Amino acid sequence: MEMECLLMSGSTDFHFLPDC
Known part of the structure; x- marks a missing residue:
């Protein structure tokens, strides 16, 4: 979920987030 x-x-x- 980019949002x-x-x-x-x-x-x-x-x-910089890995979840993205």
Whole structure:
């Protein structure tokens, strides 16, 4: 879920999340 990743990161840090 890319959307969840964005919310979890709260910014553009979702790019660094492994779940993404």
